[in-house]
Amino acid sequence: MASKLVCYDCGRRVDAPAVRCSCGEPLWFDVDVSDFEWPSSSDTSMWRYDELLPDVTATGVGTAAGGTPLVRTSTLDDYANCNTFVKYEAEEPTGTFKDRGSAVGVAWAAAEGSGRVGTVSHGNMGMSMAAHAAAMDQECFVLVPNDIPAERLTYIAQYDPTIVRIEGDYGDLYYDTIDLSRRLDITFVNSDVPLRVAGQKTVALEICEAFAPEVPDGIVVPVSSGGHASAVWKGLRELHEAGVIATIPSLYLVQAAAVDPIATAYRDGASSVSATDRTSTIAYSIANADPPSGNRALAAARETDGVVTSVSEDAIRDATETLATDAGLCVEPSSAVSLAGLRKLADDGWIDSSDEIVMITTGTGFKEGSETSVESTEIDLSSLERELPTLFS
Numbered sequence: 001m002a003s004k005l006v007c008y009d010c011g012r013r014v015d016a017p018a019v020r021c022s023c024g025e026p027l028w029f030d031v032d033v034s035d036f037e038w039p040s041s042s043d044t045s046m047w048r049y050d051e052l053l054p055d056v057t058a059t060g061v062g063t064a065a066g067g068t069p070l071v072r073t074s075t076l077d078d079y080a081n082c083n084t085f086v087k088y089e090a091e092e093p094t095g096t097f098k099d100r101g102s103a104v105g106v107a108w109a110a111a112e113g114s115g116r117v118g119t120v121s122h123g124n125m126g127m128s129m130a131a132h133a134a135a136m137d138q139e140c141f142v143l144v145p146n147d148i149p150a151e152r153l154t155y156i157a158q159y160d161p162t163i164v165r166i167e168g169d170y171g172d173l174y175y176d177t178i179d180l181s182r183r184l185d186i187t188f189v190n191s192d193v194p195l196r197v198a199g200q201k202t203v204a205l206e207i208c209e210a211f212a213p214e215v216p217d218g219i220v221v222p223v224s225s226g227g228h229a230s231a232v233w234k235g236l237r238e239l240h241e242a243g244v245i246a247t248i249p250s251l252y253l254v255q256a257a258a259v260d261p262i263a264t265a266y267r268d269g270a271s272s273v274s275a276t277d278r279t280s281t282i283a284y285s286i287a288n289a290d291p292p293s294g295n296r297a298l299a300a301a302r303e304t305d306g307v308v309t310s311v312s313e314d315a316i317r318d319a320t321e322t323l324a325t326d327a328g329l330c331v332e333p334s335s336a337v338s339l340a341g342l343r344k345l346a347d348d349g350w351i352d353s354s355d356e357i358v359m360i361t362t363g364t365g366f367k368e369g370s371e372t373s374v375e376s377t378e379i380d381l382s383s384l385e386r387e388l389p390t391l392f393s
């Protein structure tokens, strides 16, 4: 398996169990797609595509990753000004797409590693890794920024990993763990490492299989480190190379304007992404100011005739509410950026009103503390029949 790593950028093949190429860019797994056809398997989890996955076996929660619903959301069409679909990753076992990558990464570590896995996390990643580690009997280290909201820690702690709060530059931590992986024999399955990207690409396979033999016109992805966007791109490239899709849908990548290094590079026509300041945003899960797969995400958008854009805090709030009130879908603000971004791109003329566009809503809203004050009315049971009609609008 080690010999199958390749650099998306310079094409170099790397033998060691590395995560980055000597050119500095991230590696991913190359697979032989020549015999691939849509599977006839009755397995609806991500493992229905095992032919395109590293040769590992998950157990427990890992077998439940993937197979999330693709929802036609016609009630959002006016808001987004096109034909909308939602790929609802909120239904993953721990509520985010991270489970697809954790399933592959932890299964690999269980077979080949030292019994220790780790990750760097703003919350969702730690929760996902800790859950999969629990199911595969791996010791798990979750490194979090010191200012992580307390409620996020309680979700991670349920699975009983070792939680380490890190004071210092969070961007550097990613690179430090590459070194720690070797020296402490911990398999770090961070945001954009080859094992994680290999699992996370299955979301693109599911979307395209649902549309087969057609493809959607575009796929909208919230972006932070760029690992997820890289994975979606990788999945689409493999399907195209295998000949099961005729064209590659455009990738529309969306960031919060508060932290948007990749969108800035796109806007400036820059050849690479530069780190920005870390300002606060309600889209907490996508606030990576120094994205390790930023250049790869930029390439994904450019090479698929897509766009990288960013959206305001107000637009994110409005889209989060609209997903709930108009489509009944509760997602976290970091996921709702896909709807906010799509609306903006349609307004700016990038999307045609007849286009069919899939928004990946990356994570559930059920884990989020809400800012909204709730309006309600109190009625005594004995007067319910008399009082309820007064509330009809």
Ligand SMILES: *Cc1c(COP(=O)(O)O)cnc(C)c1O
Residues within 6 Å of the ligand: 096, 098, 124, 125, 191, 222, 223, 224, 225, 226, 227, 228, 229, 285, 286, 332, 334, 335, 362, 363, 364
């Ligand atoms: C991790 C995460 C993202 C960003 O994914 P990257 O691979 O870091 O780009 C987006 N949304 C949610 C809900 C996440 O947890």
Ligand SMILES: [Zn+2]
Residues within 6 Å of the ligand: 007, 008, 009, 010, 011, 012, 021, 022, 023, 024, 025
């Ligand atoms: Zn390279």
